[in-house]
Amino acid sequence: MPQKRKYRLKKRIKNFLIFYIFVSILFVASYTLSRYVEVTQGMGGIEIAKFNVSVNDVSVKDGTPIQFNFSESTTFLNEKVAPDSEGYFEFVINPDGTEVSLEYEFKFDLSKLDKDFKLTYFKVNDSGNYDITDGNIVKSDLLLPKTGNGFTDSDAINIKVYWSWFKEEDITNPNIEDYDNKNINVIAIVKQKIK
Numbered sequence: 481m482p483q484k485r486k487y488r489l490k491k492r493i494k495n496f497l498i499f500y501i502f503v504s505i506l507f508v509a510s511y512t513l514s515r516y517v518e519v520t521q522g523m524g525g526i527e528i529a530k531f532n533v534s535v536n537d538v539s540v541k542d543g544t545p546i547q548f549n550f551s552e553s554t555t556f557l558n559e560k561v562a563p564d565s566e567g568y569f570e571f572v573i574n575p576d577g578t579e580v581s582l583e584y585e586f587k588f589d590l591s592k593l594d595k596d597f598k599l600t601y602f603k604v605n606d607s608g609n610y611d612i613t614d615g616n617i618v619k620s621d622l623l624l625p626k627t628g629n630g631f632t633d634s635d636a637i638n639i640k641v642y643w644s645w646f647k648e649e650d651i652t653n654p655n656i657e658d659y660d661n662k663n664i665n666v667i668a669i670v671k672q673k674i675k
Contacts, residue, residue, distance in 0.1 A: 529579040530630060533670045536572055540670050546571070548666075550643075563596075563651060566644040573637040573670060579630035581673040586617040586639070589665040597645045605638050617641065 538544045548569045550561055561567070575582055588599060601609045602617050610617075617639065626635070 530577055531580060531672065532575070532577040533582070534574045534576075535668045535670065536570075537574075540668065546666060546668055561597075561643075561645060563594075563645055563647040566600075566642070566646075568640045568642045571639040571641070571668070573639070574633065575631040575635060575637075575670075576633050577630050582670060583673040584617075584637075584671075585669040586641075587667040587669070588615045588617075590615060592662050593664065594645065594647070596647050598643065600642045600644050602642065603640045606640070612641070 533540045536546050536548055538546050548571060550567055550569050571586065573582075573584060590597060590599070599612045599615060601611060603609060
């Protein structure tokens, strides 16, 4: 019996010494490694992309009404409209200096005009015939600028909106209030394109 006890005691002492040596090595190693830790601070600059867009030479930031003219019709004079005529008016979006991708939308209020006055379609940079949905133009195919400095004047977008005013019946003795000068209210929305 005493032999077994001695053996257990030796085993316990041996295990204790192994554990003590292991803990000591960990303590010394962590203490040694901690001497070589360096702490530093950094600062990063954040550059904000520019947004600078005008529609028909009016900055979208100003809130100034956009002016546009009617043109190209064979049945009226001096950019005026009349029944049984058609033509177009233009918007030029100039994103010069803008460094983000863009999309745009035009909303038209035609409620003050004759019910037969219609917006028929629109073209972008004289190509394609795009439908006008619910009296609105929505286009979101303008991608990122081609240069590192953002869009340039050469990236301007020309939108021609084609209209027609075809009346099936004659207007006899027109009421001057109904056929006096009118305004088409337009809301132009140009914003950064998000996926």
